[in-house]
Amino acid sequence: MYRYDEFDHQFVKERTAQFRDQADRRLKGELTEDDFRPLRLMSGFYLQLHAYMLRVAVPYGTLSSRQMRQLGMIADKYDRGYGHFTTRQNIQYNWIKLEDTADILQALAEVEMHAIQTSGNCIRNVTTDHWAGAAADEIADPRPVGELLRQWSSLHPEFSFLPRKFKIAVTGAPNDRAAIKVHDIGLRLHKNDKKEVGWEVMVGGGQGRTPMIAVTVRDFLPEKELVAYLEAIMRVYNLYGRRDNKYKARIKILVHEIGAEKFRAEVESEYLRHPQQTTEVETRELARIAAYFAEPKYEKLSRFVPAFEEAKRGNPDFARWVKNNTAAHKRDGYTIVNISLKAAGEIPGDATGEQMRVMADLAEAYSFDELRVSHAQNIVLAHVKLADVFTIWQKLGEHGLAAANYGLTGDIIACPGLDYCALATARSIPIAQSISRKFADYTRQEEIGNIKINISGCINACGHHHVGHIGILGLDKKGEEYYQITLGGSSSENASIGTILGPGFAGHEVPDAIDKILNTYVKLRAPHEEFLATYRRVGATPFKEALYATA
């Protein structure tokens, strides 16, 4: 993975000093809270319901063991012993004291991390496929471009005061695990007829209160032109994006209001206006970065590992976990291990400092010293030898990390909701907990199969409810929390926005409602048909009948 050179170190060091100075000036009263707000946001500090929240960037979701241990240290020393992995592959700490903030940034800098641009109206952490570099279906590892864009977007003087926040997602595989079509910019690496590598550039996707699927502005952008082209898109957005209403300020609204054709014409004309901008240095920089992401030193292994097969035969729980939580690796004898942070009744995405250290140790011993955070709030060990899987599973089990529900009913995405968030209208966490408890039985979960249940505590949709196969949106009606259910959303390459099924439910009614929806699906599905396919085939009516007919 990427390592800082002297420039990266210097950059983060100066930035940390700059924040220290800004915080000092705020404490001395030289800056008002209004002045300080945009500055602290650009450094990742939010003022939440109970305390400051610090959001730390995990660029393209990749962490070294050392970095993960430091995150655990911060959880123990400066928070209440845990951290929350987010749907943007970041981690946030919910109980931070203002006086500790500069020291925490310092501790992050020591392990080549920062919180730059994890909030504010700027380009946020670039996200990508959590199986990058390991997945069997991948064309190329998208993380070098993720790092290129991290650097390019860091303290970009032109794009630090955009109309609204800006999210870029990148994938190098045809199966989209990075939800690129619901990002402000989605980039898909692919090859043209001449076998050259380039980008499909999509713009204007997003969730929030106006969910939209991105439109393609370029089918095939040569790889070396990416930064110059993104500058053109960003400039058009910065100049013409709406600033009169923050709910209409995302780029998706601009694209929608002027139309995809007009938007594309604006971008192309801006791009062609300044051809004196060059691309050679960017190309060389990408090559320099890519060297850090060279394949790890895989051993030549057999696809069949007798001890592994033996362990599965002798231990049904292990066999189940392997079936549900591992995925195909591009190399024989290796697998991708997905650690579920969704044990029944637990808070989705939360991990204790101790759990972070355990996962870091496992990565160091068995997965080339590297971990991933997934946008579904799980942790991935991307390159594990089949021969080591049983040992890893046992160790995970000792620390409450061996839930065998990856991709199943219990693997719920949930935002922090009203338990923490100042914007929330309802709680998300208790709903996720009650659903995962109700469906704790693995046999039932496996019978249902792959399903994405996503929960947001307000219409800003941090819990991705619009693109959940089943989406749950928490709202407030005259002081009472209630929950709207949508069906048919997807964040994959066949992205779609879910449709509201009908009147909402009280929190305690939600698990039963989900139960009825899933029973209906199981009754109606064709052999091997997954939930989304069934829904798209039969439509909403049978689900509505199941939910509301007898109510």
Place this chain on the structure above:
Amino acid sequence: MPLLKNSAFVADEWVHLDDDTALADANRVTVSFARLQKDWDTLAKFPGVLGVRLPNTVRATDLMPYLSQLGLIVLSFPGFNDGRAYSLARQLRLDGYQSELRATGNVLPDQFQFMRQVGIDSVEVTERFPLDVWQRASRQMSLSYQRGLFHPVDEREVWSERHQGFAAWEEQPHAG
């Protein structure tokens, strides 16, 4: 309001005319963009140096016909979170404008470095912050990752530093 230029507060040498005031004897005069467009035939004959005050909703391309004859462009920052003029500044510099670019409006010391980097060289500042705060806040980052920015000699562009020697002679323009 004090005018910050080259790390010092200096006197404003320009006279800023509203749309109803006749062209003064002054040597340096700014007018609104609306007046520039409307009265260009007259203004083009002005013997002194002409400047323009630009709302941040103007398109840079609309300024092209006048660019070579302007000695000052005043960019507007109505709120410190309204970043449109950063892009305008960058476009004007890319279009070849070489005279003074000035920022006016609600501007914080912490933003001055960004402004300088996109080619703005003077700022009308409020009296809330003393000079040393402006000087310190605007010099905190000695590195930038982006290229093609405006820097004093002791500030460096990371990518250019890493790939020294290539920028000058080997580069190809992008597809445009």
